[in-house]
Amino acid sequence: MTPLRIGLVGLGPISTGPFNAGEWGIQHMNAAINSPYLELVAVCNSTKESAQKSIASHGLPSTVKAYGSMGDIANDPNVDLVAVVVHLDKHYKLAKTLLQYNKDLLIEFPATPSVAQTSELAELAKSRGVKIIIGSQGRCDPAVSKLRELVDSKIIGDVVYSTFIGHTSLDASQGWLEAQSGALDLDSGISRFNIVFGHQIDAFISVLGSFSSIQTAFKTKEKTTRLLDARGNVVDPLYKITSPDIILVQGVLEQGAAASFQLRTNKCPADGVGSRWIISGTEGELIYTGGPGFFHMGTPGGKITLNKWTAEAEEIDFRSEEKEYINRVDAPGVNILRLYEAFAQGKKNAYASIEDSLETQRFLENVKQNAVWAP
Structure with missing residues (x-):
């Protein structure tokens, strides 16, 4: 099957610990680069320069695009799914912006700080025929x-x-x-x-x-x-x-x-x-x-x-x-890999x-x- 092409919003340049603030995107990166069913094709940070720094720091291929705005990553025709992996307070605003471009999304769990905001995103996605999956791995x-x-x-x-x-x-x-x-x-x-x-x-x-x-x-x-x-x-x-x-x-x-x-x-x-x-x-x-x-x-x-x-x-x-390749990714990232693959393979009960x-x-x-x- 054709790999699911992922655009990642929020990738820090270094890891100081698996659970440290601002570094959860590294777990998503590790999942994407270790699965034959996934491909990391773009990174978007607060600036294009920041995204370029993270791409270089992790030794990602030169084919991975660097972006500094939601519009740029959402308009990339090679991105199938945009993953929002930033602080919870930013989920709602970024996801709402991305939905305007009719892109399928993955949002880390919890989706937003409130039931009202999550409900609004669900209704907006439904009205646009867009899928939102949540990172409850x-x-x-x-x-x-x-x-x-x-x-x-x-x-x-x-x-x-x-x-x-x-x-x-x-x-x-x-x-x-x-x-x-x-x-x-x-x-x-x-x-x-x-x-x-x-x-x-x-x-x-x-x-x-x-x-x-x-x-x-x-x-x-x-x-x-x-x-x-x-x-x-x-x-x-x-x-x-x-x-x-x-x-x-x-x-x-x-x-x-x-x-x-x-x-x-x-x-x-x-x-x-x-x-x-x-x-x-x-x-x-x-x-x-x-x-x-x-x-x-x-x-x-x-x-x-x-x-x-x-x-x-x-x-x-x-x-x-x-498969054996899954063993190359340790917790806490291994179930993120499984989550992406479940979506890519249409296993609806698994995500x-x-x-x-x-x-x-x-x-x-x-x-x-x-x-x-x-x-």
Whole structure:
């Protein structure tokens, strides 16, 4: 098949760490240059000179075009999809501009800071016949894809119960980088709640559907932390933390099952299991376990066990169909590669449309508004 030609908006010249502010575009670059189904053909930064610097710094081919405006990259006939990989506050304005040129878009998750803005982009894209996909890469993780396939096949009958117990190491007790302070601010749109819980609950919803009713609880262990600059100097000794590091959601799924989702934050899980997901049905049960890390980015040691009530438990393979080149990209970029390929190959269940993401964003607002805060 002809490779999907990607224009990338937001590519920093160097990487100082996989999660540092302003550098997420490098993960998208790594995905594009390591897949035979993808081709990075253009980079757009705030200026053409900045884009040229990034292209040169990463040793990209001379065929990769450099642009300094949305109009220039959108008017490039060799760009099939424009990926907006910049700070959340810029998503809405840039995406709205690009939609005027009838270009298909990928917008990083969350799509925008508000349900209203995401809804407006969804309506505008629909009116113009343009596709917007969202970078909630957990949906295309091979374990999530296999669980979705198994649940849909009714191999365990009708789902009656599910629980997800997750772990994240984004602990702020020993200090926090100023450049990433938004992760600790519940109203920033990029808090631990939005990014970590948001990505993971989106994967959960993609397998089992959303909740029809919920009860939620939040807790923040540390109320303040030392905010540090890039050199480790304290810039604020008592930075207030408003984003929860413990999140509990329980309720009833739209299809009738009882379900819960729990996310805790500390240095490391005591048993080495970062994620445990149980899906129990009328005819059997599925259990996924994975190592420490961010579940939606692909975690090591993932395992799916199927136990039919009429047979012995068996481990389900979910990796054998993947190509060898995918192993050249590590987390956190590997599921971005899978996301792009799912779109290129028309695997609609394996990536989120903006309508799918809007449903998740509305759910997040519901969780946030209904949360009871533990002291």
